[in-house]
Amino acid sequence: MIKKVYDGHIDYLQIMDENGEIDSEQMPPYLDDGKISEMYRWMSLTRAADTKAISLQRQGRAVTYGPSAGEEATQVGSAMALSPKDILVPNFRQHGSYFVRGLSLYDYFLYWKGYEDGMTAVKKINATPYIVPVATQLLHAVGLAFAQKYKNTGANVLTYVGDGGTSEGNFYEALNFAGVMKLPVVFVIENNQWAISTPRNRQSAATTLAQKAMAAGIAGVQVDGNDPLAVYKATRDALVNLKSAPTLIECVTYRMSFHTTSDDPTKYRQDAEVEEWSKKDPIKRVRAYLERRKLWNDSKQAEMDDQQSKLINDSVDKAEKFRPDPKSIFEHLYSFMPQILKEEEDAALGANFWQQGGQT
Amino acid sequence: MMLNMNTAINNALDTVMREDKNAIILGEDVGKDGGVFRVTDGLLAKYGSDRVIDTPLSEAGIIGTAIGMALGGLHPIAEIQFAGFMYLAFDQLVSHAARYRSRSRSTWTVPMVVRTPVSGGVKTLEHHAESPEVYYAHSGGLLIVEPSNPYDAKGLMIKAMHMEDPVLFLEPTKLYRLFRQEVPDGAYEVPIGKANTLRHGNNLTIITYGTMVPIVTSVVEKKGIDAEIIDLRTINPLDEKSILDSAEKTGRVVIVHEAPVSFGVGAEIAARVAEKAMFKLNAPIIRVASPSIPYPFPSYEQFYLPNAIKISQAIDEAMSS
Ligand SMILES: Cc1ncc(C[n+]2csc(CCOP(=O)(O)OP(=O)(O)O)c2C)c(N)n1
Ligand SMILES: [Mg+2]
Numbered sequence: 296m297i298k299k300v301y302d303g304h305i306d307y308l309q310i311m312d313e314n315g316e317i318d319s320e321q322m323p324p325y326l327d328d329g330k331i332s333e334m335y336r337w338m339s340l341t342r343a344a345d346t347k348a349i350s351l352q353r354q355g356r357a358v359t360y361g362p363s364a365g366e367e368a369t370q371v372g373s374a375m376a377l378s379p380k381d382i383l384v385p386n387f388r389q390h391g392s393y394f395v396r397g398l399s400l401y402d403y404f405l406y407w408k409g410y411e412d413g414m415t416a417v418k419k420i421n422a423t424p425y426i427v428p429v430a431t432q433l434l435h436a437v438g439l440a441f442a443q444k445y446k447n448t449g450a451n452v453l454t455y456v457g458d459g460g461t462s463e464g465n466f467y468e469a470l471n472f473a474g475v476m477k478l479p480v481v482f483v484i485e486n487n488q489w490a491i492s493t494p495r496n497r498q499s500a501a502t503t504l505a506q507k508a509m510a511a512g513i514a515g516v517q518v519d520g521n522d523p524l525a526v527y528k529a530t531r532d533a534l535v536n537l538k539s540a541p542t543l544i545e546c547v548t549y550r551m552s553f554h555t556t557s558d559d560p561t562k563y564r565q566d567a568e569v570e571e572w573s574k575k576d577p578i579k580r581v582r583a584y585l586e587r588r589k590l591w592n593d594s595k596q597a598e599m600d601d602q603q604s605k606l607i608n609d610s611v612d613k614a615e616k617f618r619p620d621p622k623s624i625f626e627h628l629y630s631f632m633p634q635i636l637k638e639e640e641d642a643a644l645g646a647n648f649w650q651q652g653g654q655t
Numbered sequence: 656m657m658l659n660m661n662t663a664i665n666n667a668l669d670t671v672m673r674e675d676k677n678a679i680i681l682g683e684d685v686g687k688d689g690g691v692f693r694v695t696d697g698l699l700a701k702y703g704s705d706r707v708i709d710t711p712l713s714e715a716g717i718i719g720t721a722i723g724m725a726l727g728g729l730h731p732i733a734e735i736q737f738a739g740f741m742y743l744a745f746d747q748l749v750s751h752a753a754r755y756r757s758r759s760r761s762t763w764t765v766p767m768v769v770r771t772p773v774s775g776g777v778k779t780l781e782h783h784a785e786s787p788e789v790y791y792a793h794s795g796g797l798l799i800v801e802p803s804n805p806y807d808a809k810g811l812m813i814k815a816m817h818m819e820d821p822v823l824f825l826e827p828t829k830l831y832r833l834f835r836q837e838v839p840d841g842a843y844e845v846p847i848g849k850a851n852t853l854r855h856g857n858n859l860t861i862i863t864y865g866t867m868v869p870i871v872t873s874v875v876e877k878k879g880i881d882a883e884i885i886d887l888r889t890i891n892p893l894d895e896k897s898i899l900d901s902a903e904k905t906g907r908v909v910i911v912h913e914a915p916v917s918f919g920v921g922a923e924i925a926a927r928v929a930e931k932a933m934f935k936l937n938a939p940i941i942r943v944a945s946p947s948i949p950y951p952f953p954s955y956e957q958f959y960l961p962n963a964i965k966i967s968q969a970i971d972e973a974m975s976s
Binding site for chain 2: 358359387408409410411426427428429430431459460462463464465490491492493497498499557558562563619621623624625628635636639640643
């Protein structure tokens with residue numbers, strides 16, 4: 296005997312195309328012009344902060360930085376669908392998600408100037424700190440979701456992984472746990488087509504990354520990751536559906552910039568590809584929509600740009616006044632100070648080199 | 656040729672790829688990109704994509720697959736992009752690469768090299784600056800080398816590829832481009848398991864390796880003391896004989912490494928010197944190392960790393976008894 300025991304397919308959702316035209320059949324009522332304007336502002340702020348962070352790094356005033364340019368719709372659209380008690384669990388590139396959540400520009404710049412002190416504020420906004428090891432935090436999202444379910448808080452968890460990160464064992468383990476335990480967690484794949492120099496087709500032979508949901512028995516969908524409306528709707532639907540199953544959302548987007556400020560993409564990708572994708576820029580398309588609706592014009596743009604750049608510059612100034620407390624690297628390791636660690640700290644503080652700012 | 660450590664390793668890889676058809680390079684971004692530090696630059700063009708493989712992003716995948724390749728008669732050279740991400744392959748390294756030989760009574764062996772950048776001092780994000788050598792040394796089965804100069808780097812890589820064992824090849828990022836040195840064109844070996852006495856002396860032995868070697872050397876030169884400097888080069892197996900011979904001769908031992916002090920390589924050396932040469936010592940053994948905390952964020956690293964001042968103070972302390 297032979298019979299079909301499983302059949303599956305993956306839907307692709309786009310609501311706003313690259314020219315800012317709306318597919319009215321897919322347009323949900325809650326995505327009104329107010330919401331779309333809000334998306335536009337958050338995406339623009341994210342792009343402006345990103346540009347500033349890169350320029351600070353170039354001047355030696357910030358550390359290695361991974362830009363989010365091009366991926367704002369994925370980050371902002373998904374984070375905007377959360378309610379305040381939901382928990383955000385980013386990886387290392389989700390700057391826009393943090394901003395929507397309420398991370399201040401000061402804390403963001405402080406972090407990227409090389410101070411973990413910038414992550415002191417994230418707990419208050421129900422987010423976990425930036426984490427650099429790829430895909431490792433996905434299981435933390437799963438555990439956080441378990442805790443929400445167990446304590447009946449009604450909160451959900453949203454976490455992110457890159458196209459590259461879907462190759463890690465942790466990714467499959469997270470989907471699998473979430474599926475078996477039916478946990479309130481939404482996984483967003485921020486598929487920006489590249490993992491440093493490795494293209495998407497070298498990560499997986501699968502046609503979509505969304506279909507990986509099927510193997511874990513959870514819901515999977517692919518969306519235009521440069522369309523913040525589609526991302527928002529898919530995330531909102533996933534959050535509503537969490538009672539029945541966790542969801543994996545693959546957002547198809549593009550890394551418009553380098554991997555990080557240490558990377559040189561000219562070694563491995565064609566400019567033509569970047570140009571092609573820049574036509575699909577998420578910010579451009581939303582602006583085109585707003586202008587057509589007479590909700591936006593050059594003077595509004597100039598006003599917003601001024602406001603945002605003032606906010607950014609003030610935050611950078613404040614972050615540059617920060618003075619690190621060397622003791623903090625010892626004092627946040629345990630709930631108490633072990634005697635032998637105290638001795639290491641005292642020895643370090645007593646040594647000549649502390650007085651000299653620790654310079655070698 | 657005058658090469659820095661980066662180009663010396665590249666040249667060594669080229670040498671072993673040419674001499675051994677079974678040598679296969681695999682890792683994240685090792686192909687077109689030439690690795691994030693460019694150590695494998697040009698090798699894809701030269702040896703093709705069957706032998707220089709950009710893998711999916713998975714450390715356990717890279718090491719596990721390399722182990723299988725080695726079992727299958729190949730000699731893989733796996734790259735883990737940063738040592739801080741190698742923990743994802745920890746099981747593959749300590750439970751499998753290190754164990755196939757003993758598990759099969761030497762009938763299955765795992766000849767392979769795992770290269771990974773280590774250590775800090777270069778202002779990076781979290782998990783790009785660890786010095787994790789001791790995790791891999793603890794239970795045996797993995798040879799662990801860490802060159803401190805271009806000449807040793809090339810010779811150790813070639814030697815590693817001539818071994819029938821898994822070799823962990825640790826590359827201090829800070830030293831990649833720090834200085835150049837004359838390196839022979841052709842193939843040559845630097846022995847594994849043999850430390851290098853960089854400087855001979857009679858009053859003090861300083862044992863070090865990796866990023867600390869150039870700092871220790873310059874401190875000793877500035878102070879004009881009669882110190883012997885031993886660059887371990889191999890962490891496992893430790894060259895105990897060179898250490899004890901020197902300790903017995905000078906009667907004073909200072910150990911300097913970047914990895915945290917607790918349960919570290921320094922602890923191991925100090926214990927062996929105490930066990931076997933204690934009565935020849937004139938002064939307590941001193942360790943200079945990083946504190947027992949995770950590697951801090953970049954703007955704090957100058958408060959964390961051992962530096963010339965701390966090393967100099969330790970030398971003064973040792974010399975005062
Ligand atoms: C476990 C792990 N391995 C390797 C790295 C080094 N690394 C940082 S980002 C990156 C590529 C990630 O690609 P992807 O998941 O697609 O995310 P993207 O960078 O495109 O946002 C790599 C290899 C890391 N941070 N963590
Ligand atoms: Mg990617």
